[in-house]
Amino acid sequence: MNEFDRIVNSLKVHLETDKLAGIEEILQTRKESDIVHTVLFSTRKEKEAALQKLNKKAEECKACQLHGKRTNLVFGSGNPAAGLMFIGEAPGRDEDLKGEPFVGRCGQLLTKMIEAINMKRTDAYIANILKCRPPNNRPPLPDEVSACTHFVMEQIKIIQPKVICTLGKFAAQFLLNSKQPISALRGRFYDIDDFKIMPTFHPAYLLRNPADKKLVWEDLKKVRDELKRI
Numbered sequence: 001m002n003e004f005d006r007i008v009n010s011l012k013v014h015l016e017t018d019k020l021a022g023i024e025e026i027l028q029t030r031k032e033s034d035i036v037h038t039v040l041f042s043t044r045k046e047k048e049a050a051l052q053k054l055n056k057k058a059e060e061c062k063a064c065q066l067h068g069k070r071t072n073l074v075f076g077s078g079n080p081a082a083g084l085m086f087i088g089e090a091p092g093r094d095e096d097l098k099g100e101p102f103v104g105r106c107g108q109l110l111t112k113m114i115e116a117i118n119m120k121r122t123d124a125y126i127a128n129i130l131k132c133r134p135p136n137n138r139p140p141l142p143d144e145v146s147a148c149t150h151f152v153m154e155q156i157k158i159i160q161p162k163v164i165c166t167l168g169k170f171a172a173q174f175l176l177n178s179k180q181p182i183s184a185l186r187g188r189f190y191d192i193d194d195f196k197i198m199p200t201f202h203p204a205y206l207l208r209n210p211a212d213k214k215l216v217w218e219d220l221k222k223v224r225d226e227l228k229r230i
């Protein structure tokens with residue numbers, strides 16, 4: 001995504017989140033409205049309600065061609081007040097059929113990864129960069145990304161996780177605004193606003209390259225320790 005798209009996207013995020021918070025007009029400075037968000041979405045119930053509202057908006061979204069090809073929207077699932085959020089690329093066939101992220105073979109592996117750090121899958125929040133399945137699981141196209149990413153950014157703003165674990169190159173490169181390969185990005189924390197990002201390999205990659213599971217285990221231990229620390 002180029003710099004212009006990123007700025008437009010970021011503006012969209014702020015405006016959309018303000019709308020969710022019931023603020024139709026932007027009368028405040030950014031700083032003040034940030035405080036409003038924190039106050040408005042501070043309880044699990046408030047976050048759940050805001051996510052439900054956003055989910056409805058995503059259901060109605062026709063900003064790219066993918067809405068016409070999906071069986072179900074795959075918005076996200078898990079704890080609306082999670083300290084840990086996982087972000088993948090886009091729904092696959094199983095996810096499209098069920099309307100839930102990471103439910104196929106990759107999902108089973110992700111569940112094991114979460115359990116390996118002594119958490120339940122339902123303790124975390126799981127989402128994808130794209131909310132609709134690209135045909136034949138092809139990589140997301142640039143116009144689909146710029147049409148959709150404001151949803152995941154709004155999810156992050158509502159949930160306010162402490163740690164975001166990105167799965168695979170796509171989510172890492174988007175959130176870190178980087179073109180580096182995932183092998184270079186993974187394995188360390190990046191401080192962004194009030195949260196930390198830990199990029200790691202995608203479960204689909206691990207299914208093809210099981211020898212690299214040990215690297216993901218190292219990344220997950222850092223996530224576990226960071227969550228304990230804060």
Ligand code: URA
Pocket residue numbers: 088089090091092095100101102103106107128204
């Ligand atoms: N791969 C992803 O990136 N997300 C899913 O939900 C499933 C597979």
